[in-house]
Amino acid sequence: MASVEFRNVTKTFGSFNAVSDVSFSIGDGEFVCLLGPSGCGKTTSLRMIAGLETPTAGQVLIGGDDVTHYHPKDRQISMVFQDYALYPHMNLADNIAYPLKVRGKSVTERHGRAREVADVLKIGHLLDRLPSQISGGQQQRTSLARALVYPSQVYLFDEPLSNLDAKLRLEARGFLNHLQRDMGMTAVYVTHDQAEAMALATRIAVMDQGQIVQYASPIEIYRRPATTFVANFVGNPPMNLVPVDAVHGDGQLQLSAIGITLDGLTMSSAISAALGGGKTLTLGVRPEHLAIAEPGAPNTISGQLFANENMGPESLVTIERPDGSRVTARIFTDDHIALNDAVTLGFSREHVHLFDGVGNRIPADGE
Amino acid sequence: MKLTLSAFLGRIAFSALAALIGAAFALPLLWFLFAPFNARAELGLAVPDPWTLANFVTVFGNNFAVRALWNSLIQSVGGVILVGAAATLAAYALSRSALPGKRAVTYILLLFSSVVSGSAAMVPIFLIVSAAGLMDTHLAVILTFAGGLLPTAMFILRDFIDSIPKSYEESAMVAGASPVQAFFDVALPVIRPGIVVVVVWSFVNIWGSFLIPFILLRSDTNMPASVAIYSFYSEAGTPIVTLLAAYSLIYSLPVIALYLFVSWKFGFRFFGGIKA
Ligand SMILES: Nc1ncnc2c1ncn2[C@@H]1O[C@H](COP(=O)(O)OP(=O)(O)OP(=O)(O)O)[C@@H](O)[C@H]1O
Ligand SMILES: [Mg+2]
Numbered sequence: 001m002a003s004v005e006f007r008n009v010t011k012t013f014g015s016f017n018a019v020s021d022v023s024f025s026i027g028d029g030e031f032v033c034l035l036g037p038s039g040c041g042k043t044t045s046l047r048m049i050a051g052l053e054t055p056t057a058g059q060v061l062i063g064g065d066d067v068t069h070y071h072p073k074d075r076q077i078s079m080v081f082q083d084y085a086l087y088p089h090m091n092l093a094d095n096i097a098y099p100l101k102v103r104g105k106s107v108t109e110r111h112g113r114a115r116e117v118a119d120v121l122k123i124g125h126l127l128d129r130l131p132s133q134i135s136g137g138q139q140q141r142t143s144l145a146r147a148l149v150y151p152s153q154v155y156l157f158d159e160p161l162s163n164l165d166a167k168l169r170l171e172a173r174g175f176l177n178h179l180q181r182d183m184g185m186t187a188v189y190v191t192h193d194q195a196e197a198m199a200l201a202t203r204i205a206v207m208d209q210g211q212i213v214q215y216a217s218p219i220e221i222y223r224r225p226a227t228t229f230v231a232n233f234v235g236n237p238p239m240n241l242v243p244v245d246a247v248h249g250d251g252q253l254q255l256s257a258i259g260i261t262l263d264g265l266t267m268s269s270a271i272s273a274a275l276g277g278g279k280t281l282t283l284g285v286r287p288e289h290l291a292i293a294e295p296g297a298p299n300t301i302s303g304q305l306f307a308n309e310n311m312g313p314e315s316l317v318t319i320e321r322p323d324g325s326r327v328t329a330r331i332f333t334d335d336h337i338a339l340n341d342a343v344t345l346g347f348s349r350e351h352v353h354l355f356d357g358v359g360n361r362i363p364a365d366g367e
Numbered sequence: 368m369k370l371t372l373s374a375f376l377g378r379i380a381f382s383a384l385a386a387l388i389g390a391a392f393a394l395p396l397l398w399f400l401f402a403p404f405n406a407r408a409e410l411g412l413a414v415p416d417p418w419t420l421a422n423f424v425t426v427f428g429n430n431f432a433v434r435a436l437w438n439s440l441i442q443s444v445g446g447v448i449l450v451g452a453a454a455t456l457a458a459y460a461l462s463r464s465a466l467p468g469k470r471a472v473t474y475i476l477l478l479f480s481s482v483v484s485g486s487a488a489m490v491p492i493f494l495i496v497s498a499a500g501l502m503d504t505h506l507a508v509i510l511t512f513a514g515g516l517l518p519t520a521m522f523i524l525r526d527f528i529d530s531i532p533k534s535y536e537e538s539a540m541v542a543g544a545s546p547v548q549a550f551f552d553v554a555l556p557v558i559r560p561g562i563v564v565v566v567v568w569s570f571v572n573i574w575g576s577f578l579i580p581f582i583l584l585r586s587d588t589n590m591p592a593s594v595a596i597y598s599f600y601s602e603a604g605t606p607i608v609t610l611l612a613a614y615s616l617i618y619s620l621p622v623i624a625l626y627l628f629v630s631w632k633f634g635f636r637f638f639g640g641i642k643a
Contacts, residue, residue, distance in 0.1 A: 052537050072540040079541045085534035089556040098552070099542035146542070156541075 001186045002063030002153040003028045004049060009058035011044050018044040020210040021058070026203075029184045033197035035233070036207035042190040045207075046156050049188060051075050062153055073102075078147035079156040082163070084139050086131035086146075092118065093127040096145045103150065117145045121175075137168040148179075157189040161196065173199055194234045198222070206230050228359035231284050237316065239284045239353065240327045242301065246281050248272075255283060258322045259302045263349065270363050274356035281362070284353035287316070290329035292337070293346025301327050302344040310336055319343045402612035409608055422613035431587055432614060435595030438505070440621070442580065442591055443573040445509040450516050450569045455562055457517070458524035459554065463533065473522055480518035489582055496583055503585040511583065512573050520565045527561035528554075563633050571622055592618045 005025040011018045019041040026032045034042040047053040048060055051072035059068045067075055078099075086095050094101075096118060097110035105113075118124040121141040126134055131142065140160060147155060161169045177200055180187065191197050197204045198218045205215045206229075214226040225231035231239040244255040244262075252264040253271055260283075265271070274281070285301075293300045303319035306326055315337050318328045329345045331337060354362040394412060402408035403422050405415035426432050461469050492511055501507040535557060539549035577593045584590055596618065599611045 050537075050541055052541070071545075072537070073543045073545060075541075077541060079538065081534045081538055083532060083534055085532065085538040087535060087539075087553050087557075098539065098544075101552075102539075102543040102548060143538075146538075150543075 001028050001184065003030075003061075004154055004186065004188065005059075005061040005064075006045070006048075007059040007061065009045075009048060009055045009060060011041070011048060011053060012056045017210050019048070019055075022210070022212055023058075024205060024212055024215050026186060026188065029186055030202045031180050031185070031187045031189065031200055033189045033191055033201035033204045034207055035191060035194060035197040035204050037192060037233070040207040041210040042192070042207055043158055046079075046158055046188055046190050049154065050077055050079050050156055076151075076153045077156060078150070078152040078154075080143050080147050080158065080160040082159045084131075084143040084163075086139055086142055088131055091128050091130055092123065092134070092142050095131065095142060096127075096149055098146065099150045113149055114145070117149050118142075121145050121148075137164055137172070140164055140168075140172060153186065155185050155187040157187065159190055159192070162191075162193075169196075176200055195236060198234070204234075206233060224361065224363075225284075225353065226361050228282055228284070228355050231353065231355070235286055237287050237328050237330070239286050240290070240301075241355070242283045242285075242321075242325065242327065244281055244283045246275055246279050248275065255281065257283075261296065261298055261300050263298050265349075265352075266365070268365055271354070274354075274360075274362045280357055282355040282359065284355060285327075285347045285351055287328045287330035288332075289347050289351035290327070290345040291331060291347070292317075292329075292339075293344045295342070295344045297344070297346055299349060299352075300344045300346045302342065303327065305339050305341055305343045308337065308339055317343065317345070319345065399612070399615065402608065403616045405612075406609065408612050422609045423617070425610055426613050426617065429610075431590075431598070432592075432595055432610075434588060435590050435592045436617065438589055439574055439591035439593065439618075441505050442508045442512075443570050445505060446512040446516070446573045447566050447570045449509060449513040450520050451562055451566045453513065454517055454520035454524050454565055455555075455558065458521045458528055459550065459558070461521065461525045462528040463536070473518070473525060476518035477522050480515055486578060489578070492579075493582060502583065503589055505589065507583045508573075508580050508591075511579050512569070512576070516569045516572060520569060523568075524558070524561050524565055527564075528558055531557055560633055563629055567625055567629055570625060574622060 003026060006022050009022045010020055022041075022045065034045055036042055044053060048055050049062070051067065051070055051074075055068060059066050061067065062075060062077070087098065090098070093111055093114045096114040097105075100110045100113060115124060115127065118127055121144060123134075123138055123141050123145065126138060126142075131139055134142070140163070144160070161172050164172060173196055179185070180200065189197075189200060201218055203215060203217055204221050206213045206221065208229050214221055214230050216224075216226075221230060221234050225234060225239070228241055231241065242257055242260065244257045244260065247254045247256070248267055248271075251267050253267050254264050255262045262283075290301075295302060301319070301321070303321040303326075305317070306320040307316070307318040309316040309318075313332065313334055315331045315333060316328055317331055317337065317339065318326050320326050327345065352364075354364070356362055398412045401413065401415055404418045404420070405413060406419045406421045408415075408422070460466075461473060466472075496502055496507045496511070499507075501510070531554075535553045536546075536549040539553045540546065544552060574591075575593060577597075580589075580591050581594050581597075584594070592614070596611065596614055599607045599614065601607055
């Protein structure tokens with residue numbers, strides 16, 4: 001196992017910056033998820049670690065060595081591809097053992113080791129089959145087995161679960177988490193599924209338009225999203241964001257918007273700095289921090305009931321505010337909630353997130 | 368479903384017409400099957416009476432004819448190996464590398480390839496071959512065909528390779544393979560159906576060609592079967608139909624056998640990849 005580091009890495013395709021000036025480091029034994037919307041440069045970043053793309057500028061280090069211009073074969077890495085890339089003409093045993101074949105191991109050793117790994121992944125009974133003769137979930141595990149069959153410095157995953165159905169995906173996710181606990185491998189895992197990133201990562205790098213917006217532990221990203229982009233990307237459903245007008249005087253900040261009641265907040269230096277430019281802030285509250293409240297009570301958002309979805313252990317209640325924007329509450333009850341047309345949702349002060357005019361987080365007191 | 372009378376008559380008329388057209392095509396084929404076994408074969412269609420292998424005995428007794436079949440085989444196999452190997456490597460490079468202008472190269476080659484093996488270029492080809500001192504050699508025929516067939520073969524194969532995900536070789540390289548290893552272990556087996564198509568296509572092309580060997584070869588001992596057929600005339604200049612028929616059948620057997628073998632072994636896959 002080894003650490004990985006990006007130093008001011010940029011990758012351009014033609015005139016398009018797929019990755020711009022990204023720097024971050026991954027500690028030995030860390031499981032880092034690259035999370036972000038489609039086209040933000042996750043795969044490109046991963047491929048630069050693998051050596052399948054060469055950075056336009058900057059350096060990539062593995063285990064402290066500058067490997068920027070190393071061929072993939074000289075990097076001692078494993079990679080699971082999104083399409084699995086199983087060799088169609090080889091049976092599973094040969095597929096799994098291919099990295100050992102390349103390393104010049106004997107047939108007995110290869111097949112012995114392939115069987116061991118396959119047994120762990122519960123595909124030991126399929127070793128004679130061709131990739132076309134097994135299911136998608138089994139193909140996924142075969143490609144995982146091929147990545148695990150030899151010791152690597154870094155394990156790379158490019159959306160390895162995205163071709164699985166929901167149930168298999170959960171199962172595979174649990175297995176990967178277990179594997180990480182077991183092996184303590186250094187892993188870089190690309191996904192656009194925030195739940196997958198939250199469940200697996202020791203740290204998440206949230207990417208947007210070729211840059212890392214926030215690089216922190218899942219809890220930190222959930223509790224203190226650095227920007228509205230992160231707030232909107234992490235959490236299911238994502239954080240409710242409401243633009244509010246700010247007025248301040250005698251050390252108090254009053255935030256107001258139609259249909260919202262809010263206690264005054266204590267002014268802090270961070271808030272006054274953020275207010276420097278304009279008078280509009282963004283208020284964020286996570287759906288799970290909203291509950292049904294009395295109309296007119298302090299710290300509430302009200303609107304017309306838009307949807308009331310019972311999900312079993314919880315209900316998603318969505319209201320539409322007078323300006324047409326929607327706010328969703330996640331209410332933990334296994335009972336159906338009877339609601340009238342007008343609904344008021346309440347929250348407590350410590351769950352309020354504030355973002356400035358350009359969407360950067362305003363740290364709360366004590367942050 | 369009930370057929371109306373007019374629809375019924377329409378069908379009969381259509382079937383009759385189709386049968387007529389079919390017969391027009393079937394008759395030469397029938398002749399082709401009957402005449403070799405008929406010791407008194409003529410240009411008219413006749414059922415052999417009695418069936419005999421006498422014509423074949425005559426053919427195999429003719430050294431020149433047998434030698435010509437062997438020459439055809441040398442030239443075709445030589446050409447196929449050259450075209451197959453070169454087209455595979457070139458198409459792979461054209462598909463996988465980021466060479467600027469690689470599309471233009473393919474299209475320009477394609478454009479000129481029809482010229483190279485066509486009759487228009489016969490004079491320059493003759494001059495080049497003769498200047499190279501290759502006149503009247505198998506190599507001359509093989510090289511000329513390779514030059515003419517390569518661009519199209521490359522084009523077909525490149526299209527095929529384009530449709531194969533790069534991740535096969537990438538995963539092999541990440542697993543520790545060199546580019547060459549990745550090519551032979553992973554890419555080549557996946558490309559094989561495409562290569563088979565190219566091989567069959569070039570074999571049929573070379574085996575059946577007349578003009579190029581006719582021009583580039585001098586001596587009887589180098590002539591392929593396609594040219595040899597042309598010599599089955601009596602002194603008086605009339606074709607020796609019996610010999611001709613038997614020889615034609617033998618001559619077409621390798622092509623038929625190749626098609627059967629390939630479709631049995633690989634199943635024929637002519638992909639819709641050839642874009643106009
Ligand atoms: N070989 C290439 N040539 C040109 N542009 C490319 C190439 N590879 C990627 N890009 C562009 O770079 C950007 C980032 O691509 P990348 O594959 O890294 O996105 P991603 O974050 O993995 O997205 P997804 O979640 O859809 O896989 C995209 O806009 C893409 O169009
Ligand atoms: Mg991607």
